[in-house]
Amino acid sequence: MARSAGDGPARLLALVPFRERHGFARPRWGRGDRSSPREQVSMSEFQASPQVEEPFPLETLRHSVAHLMASAVGRLFPGVQYGFGPCIEHGFYYDFALEEPLTDKDLRRIEKEMRKIAGRKPEIAREVTTREDARERLSAQGQTFKVEALDLIPEDEEISFYGHGEWADLCEGPHIDDFGQTFHFKLLSLAGAYWRGDETRPMMQRIYGTAFWKRAELDAHLEWLEEVKKRDHRKLGTELDLFSLHAEAGAGFVFWHPNLATVRREVENFWWEEHTRRGYDPVYTPHISRETLFAVSGHLENYGEMMYAPMELDAQPYRVKPMNCPGHILIYQNRGRSYRELPLRWAELGTVYRYERSGVVHGMMRVRGFTQDDAHIFCTPEQLADEIAGVCDLVDKVMRTFGFEYTAYLATRPEDKTIGDDDIWERATEALRQAAQKVDLPLVLDEGGGAFYGPKIDYKIRDALGREWQNSTIQCDFNLPERFDLSYAAKDGHAHRPIMVHRAILGSLERFVGGLIEHYGGKFPVWLAPKQVALIPIREEHSDYCRELEGELRRELIRVDCMDEPGHMNKKIKQAQHAQVPFMLIAGEREVAERTVAVRRRGTRDQETMPFAQFLELVRDLRDSRALELEPTPA
């Protein structure tokens, strides 16, 4: 039979719009942007090669398994009401309204029931019916959510049910033919989810699961989920003594321990280095300002809910800053500006505070106080394209240094209320496009995705686990220059309005460094590693030699841990290994006599003896080149 399905590719494509039409925001990065494996993750290196002999696309299988699950839930929990149950990037979910809360135990029961049903190999039947009939059937079954779903289907569309056994669901398909074929699935987790993704609507219970045609693929996926768990920055944060959070201090405030503070400082040094190279000047602005500043900027009006409550000083309300731009603008405004000094590029690692709702704070990824790697470029319209190109180049340099791949998106003018006239939008968008062309940066169009105050280029980076997250953004702003009435004296002697470019490369240090922990799995490259070298004497009498090497390494600004406390070397090797120190130098009689070191690289049990001077050069090179690997790069 025509296994490519009577439904064809057009029906297949309909799967995704189905959800969007119904008012779902398609989840992009989910909670904490990168913490959730289900939606936002792709599996690049874990994914098996594409299958050719699959009877149906994976999406179709998953959608059908979601139905299988729903039918099992229906048998185990009579009276359950159904919500939506689509396939998603790495699996599927189904939403249920149930009196009692589900538990993990129920998940196993449901799985068992699913296998029971699938064991009978029921066929999946499609039935086309009228809107009236569907409404009657669903109402009779008390499926109030499904009745609502019915009303969301556009007038000109066919109404269909898909079912197996005695169970059927309002659904546009497509589905596999029957449950007789071999497939593998697992139910993964439970969560609450608002009906139709709307927080004013009732909350349903969502079950997530995944399904594959091949056992090995399911296993690989589960393995990958394990790897994600192992690399969780919160777990590694404890294991490697990187950071902590404290109930005493409140939710969403990160305490950087020496190890992670070291990583951060290296990131910051690199960041400043690259900015200085590109003609940025540093600025520092206060954390607290009079409220009137944020009234002028519009933050109070548009962003007030995210801001901390005012504090009163000398009978004046003051606010903690949620963004750095107003401060930079005050500096710009401090005196008259001439076209001769533009572009001005001002950078600040500016710490801001934003009120985040209690349920969303998450490790270092979503916090209430964080440091943005912020900069603002004040320039003329003519300079815009060059300035943007400069930022694109900077993003490329930074992301490649950390080993991230990325994709850039051009976000254009949104449909509804925006400021600035067509002409300037057109010119700015064109400038972004030209700039990208200048640096050979392909742009994916994000139609209408711009901010209300201007178009932008957003970047998504892909980490070592194939997960995507957004950090860098380059935004043209016509709004703030207007609000603050910024100007510069142009060649013609008249006052002109500068364009402001807001840009962040890393986003926030908290989120970025948290991401680095997971990207590297705690195995930081040499330049970032909290301790770069561990010195281990074989016997106490070799301590002096180790101390001497420690001194030499420190003079070269190599971060070194001389482990000459009493104890056995095996234990120290294990400790250094556990701490993910890139290099262990082990010194005993032979090494002392020859002024060599036995070098053990992270991730290998082999060792290589070399003159200490040679090692010093090696580690210096790896650090200074910000190499990602522990091997010297071949010239």
Add this chain to the structure above:
RNA sequence: GCUGCUGUAGCUCAGUGGUAGAGCACUUCCUUGGUAAGGAAGAGGUCAUGGGUUCGAGCCCCAUCAGCAGCUCCA
């Protein structure tokens, strides 16, 4: 903020109404060992916090705080 779950030693976790436990880490002593945990002893907890029920609460109930899986929202 919402739904569900969790909070016991620095870490990982046992302990379901009747005298607070284990492993690792830590301290001390012994051990001088050539590449992933040497041995022994010791110290360490108002069981998140505040109320309540009970003769009696780590355990049951309520509230608060914090965390976890998501939803919604975001750098």
